[in-house]
Amino acid sequence: MDKLSDKCLLCVNDQVIIGPSACELQKVVTKMNDSVKKRGMKVNVSKTKMTVFGKSESTTECDIHAEDEKVEQVKDFVYLGSTFTNDGKHGRDIERRVDTKNKVNGALFTIMNSKSISRQACFAAHNEV
Structure with a gap:
């Protein structure tokens, strides 16, 4: 050992x-x-x-x-x-972070294109971020 x-x-x-x-x-x-x-x-x-x-x-x-x-x-x-x-490389970490970002952006895109939410609400929410 x-x-x-x-x-x-x-x-x-x-x-x-x-x-x-x-x-x-x-x-x-x-x-x-x-x-x-x-x-x-x-x-x-x-x-x-x-x-x-x-x-x-x-x-x-x-x-x-x-x-x-x-x-x-x-x-x-x-x-x-x-x-x-275990090999100390960062590729999988970067890939996981990009995938997470893409999922969040996709969800936000869906919300912003929703017919049930006004464009003013989406614009206001976008500017607060």
């Missing part, structure tokens, strides 16, 4: 835990899990994801466990509105 040279990242309840190796990351996760249990809570492992960052798209398998369950390893995830990928 210690031979993993890539950085490991675990996203838990909008928290990011970074470890220099799988072994070190597992130690932190175990400590976090023990701390949560002492407070009468439980880690929701189904909502917990982890990734291994490297320089290529190939995935290094990494077994991290919480609550005696294996944490799902993913190639990408969204954190605070940004997409992080």
